[in-house]
Amino acid sequence: xxxxxxxxxxxxxxxxxxxxxxxxxxxxxxxxxxxxxxxxxxxxxxxxxxxxxxxxxxxxxxxxxxxxxxxxxxxxxxxxxxxxxxxxxxxxxxxxxxxxxxxxxxxxxxxxxxxxxxxx
Numbered sequence: 001x002x003x004x005x006x007x008x009x010x011x012x013x014x015x016x017x018x019x020x021x022x023x024x025x026x027x028x029x030x031x032x033x034x035x036x037x038x039x040x041x042x043x044x045x046x047x048x049x050x051x052x053x054x055x056x057x058x059x060x061x062x063x064x065x066x067x068x069x070x071x072x073x074x075x076x077x078x079x080x081x082x083x084x085x086x087x088x089x090x091x092x093x094x095x096x097x098x099x100x101x102x103x104x105x106x107x108x109x110x111x112x113x114x115x116x117x118x119x120x
Contacts, residue, residue, distance in 0.1 A: 028072055028073035028074050028075075029073030029074075029075065029078060030073065031044075031065065031068055031073075032044060033073070034064070034068050034073055034078065035061070035064060037078055037082065038064055038082075040057075040060060040061060040064055043057040043060065043061060044061060047061060067081075067087075070087060070090075070091075071087065071090040071091070071094065072094065074093075074094060074097050076093055076096075076097060077090050077093045077094045077097065078090075080092075080093040
C-alpha cells in the first residue's frame, strides 16, 4: 500500500474490499540486472564461478561492482548515472529517493525506521 491508501489500512476499522488481491514486490536492481543496464550482462554470465579468462572483462566487472556498491540499484539512481556518468548526481538522486520515502512514511509511522508495522 502506498500514498493516501496506506493511511486507511493502518486504521483498525479498515476492511479490505471483496475481490482479488494482487501483490507486487518492488525492489532495487540486483547486480545481474545492473550489469544488463550497463551492457555487461554477457560478460557477467560468461564469468562463471571461477572468474573469467578475460582479464579486461574481469576488471570491467570489478569496477562495475564497486559502482554498484556506491550508487545502489534504485532504478532512478541508475538511470541518473547512465544519463550523466556522475556519481555525485547519482548520490543526489539517491538522497531525493530517501527523502521522499521519509517524507511519505513519517505521516503514518511514529518511527520510520521501525522494522514492521502490524495492522489490526
